[in-house]
Amino acid sequence: MKTFDLPPPDADALAHSARLAQLIREQIAANGGAIPFSRYMELALYAPGLGYYSAGASKFGRDGDFVTAPELGPIFAACVAEAVAPVLQQIGPQARFLEVGGGTGAFAEVALKRLLELDALPDRYAILEPSAELRHRQRERLRERLVPPLFELLEWPDGPFADEWDGVLFANEVIDALPTPRFAIHNEEIHEEHIVVEGEGFARELRPADDFLANAVRQAERRLEHPFAEGYRSELLPQLPYWIQAVSGGLRRGAMLFVDYGYPRGEFYAPERSDGTLRAFYRHRTHGDPLLWPGLQDLTASVDFTALVEAGVHAGFDLAGYCSQANFLLGNGLAGVLQRIETIKDEAEKQRRLAEVKQLTLPSEMGERFQVMGLQKDVEFGVAFLAGDLSHRL
16 A cells, blocks of 8 residues: 555544445445445545544644635635625625535634625525534634624524525535546546455456446537547546536525636646546645545545536526636735735734735645636626636636
8 A cells, every 4th residue: 555655644543544444345345346436535535424524533724634725814715705795785685605615614704704894794604514523613613703693694504505595605625525436538438437445455446437427528528629548537527517506506696606726628638637636635745545544535636617617507607707716816805905914013923914825826826726716696796807817718
């Protein structure tokens, strides 16, 4: 088993991973000796009580495996609030806000405070969080840090809104963690990557793809206007339109805002990206073995933003804009943030905020790797995407 020079887990973590590995082995045995990679990823991330996002280990921040933009400080969430405030104001007092995947609650804390300042508070703020442990952490943090009138807007539903609603759906680094099928071109036919048991661990094996995945791959080839080369492997989310429709639910009027790392389709399936975009994150290190220590590492694949806009249009939305995270922040209040930073008298705090801006915006950090897409229905984002719009690349 490769360990990529990673720091070894402690005994308790290894025991936890072993329990999840046993569950995966049982699933493989019950399904004829193999499961699709997407099912393996689903179990590794979301198996109740054992998966990476379902268990209680620290994931975010310097003590976890990765840092998301809201965990760096208040700037990201404040700029997002600036961008969606016009949408909430257009909708009026019945507007709702649905955050998918709430992390530690850092985003909700800052966003609610900034929306209050902008006179754009929603009537309800829901956090759709699959992890019971994270829901508890979010609730405790927000109860401690928000004044009661703001905290009382919060709710933690078990699923998307079941009724018709108007408002904003926001998802930061969510689509990259959706369990994704992996396809491969083998003997000019489309195969799907499966996971089998090998010794004490697991291995990847190709099996003929079912019609659902095969048709989706052929459709991608038609839209790219060239076939995938022999041996080409990558990811494709044929279920993305269904996920968008499910999570937006009865959203009649409003907007969806997605932030994630990814590419337009032509870049996502570039010939040189011949093994796809799948990667694992463990203690701030990125490596290429998704089968190592199941349950102890995050698994992600980049987002095909062309597929995302197609899914949004299919669900009845219009594209509002698409740009890099750096340009999105610059177009939504970052200049004012920088002016306020310059007035900070505590030099250490000033340097922390400047470092936060750099990490959010520099091309070598998050600024270009992360992309932002807005979709709207009977509302207007306004100026949110005027800086550096990349819609022509989709």
